[in-house]
Amino acid sequence: QSALTQPASVSGSPGQSITISCTETSSGVGGYNSVSWYQQHPGKAPTLMIYDVSHRPSGVSNRFSGSKSGYTASLTISGLQAEDEAHYYCSSYVSNKSVFGGGTKLTVL
Amino acid sequence: QVQLVESGGGVVQPGRSLRLSCAASGFSFSLYAMYWVRQAPGKGLEWVAVISYDGTDKFYADSVQGRFTISRDNSKNTLFLQMSSLRPEDTAVYYCATSITVPGGAFDIWGRGTMLTVSS
Numbered sequence: 001q002s003a004l005t006q007p008a009s010v011s012g013s014p015g016q017s018i019t020i021s022c023t024e025t026s027s028g029v030g031g032y033n034s035v036s037w038y039q040q041h042p043g044k045a046p047t048l049m050i051y052d053v054s055h056r057p058s059g060v061s062n063r064f065s066g067s068k069s070g071y072t073a074s075l076t077i078s079g080l081q082a083e084d085e086a087h088y089y090c091s092s093y094v095s096n097k098s099v100f101g102g103g104t105k106l107t108v109l
Numbered sequence: 110q111v112q113l114v115e116s117g118g119g120v121v122q123p124g125r126s127l128r129l130s131c132a133a134s135g136f137s138f139s140l141y142a143m144y145w146v147r148q149a150p151g152k153g154l155e156w157v158a159v160i161s162y163d164g165t166d167k168f169y170a171d172s173v174q175g176r177f178t179i180s181r182d183n184s185k186n187t188l189f190l191q192m193s194s195l196r197p198e199d200t201a202v203y204y205c206a207t208s209i210t211v212p213g214g215a216f217d218i219w220g221r222g223t224m225l226t227v228s229s
Contacts, residue, residue, distance in 0.1 A: 036215035051215035093214025
């Protein structure tokens with residue numbers, strides 16, 4: 001069964017860029033192109049930021065971008081803003097099931 | 110507008126059962142797969158279950174397989190999660206979600222969630 005590993009926390013200053021990694025740590029193969037990223041502010045439902053590795057839903061700022069290399073997907077946020085401070089979760093969809101990473105707390109210094 | 114509203118959460122004793130509901134509006138509910146995702150207090154997201162648009166296909170996380178049943182009533186635009194043999198580790202906010210403008214497996218629409226506490 002697939003497992004996704006994210007760093008517990010990352011931080012950056014306003015205007016900087018940060019990258020959050022999401023590494024598949026199991027024997028799961030295929031379908032890993034179905035990687036999505038979610039932003040969650042405290043007490044709120046998650047919001048989809050990236051799907052299919054690098055696609056942005058309508059309305060999501062182009063400061064958010066996604067990529068993948070091998071078994072590691074990445075979310076990059078450029079031009080950090082205070083409102084970006086939140087938890088971020090990656091997710092993979094394989095064989096009709098989804099799995100989430102453990103989440104990364106982004107702190108904007 | 111597109112909306113999902115969960116209900117049915119509360120406090121229940123271990124071993125008991127409970128049914129959650131998710132009322133959908135603003136889109137053609139019967140055309141889309143629906144999902145349940147949960148989040149234990151202070152923890153990350155956990156995918157729980159999915160049901161196909163017509164209810165014929167259902168898949169579950171290993172942690173709830175055999176205890177939870179996902180279902181839907183397309184005539185009432187409502188999704189359900191029947192939970193039995195509840196455990197303290199099932200305590201979480203339960204969200205329903207779907208994929209309307211994006212491929213299945215990515216969730217672009219979420220409800221606000223309903224809180225379930227399993228405790229004696």
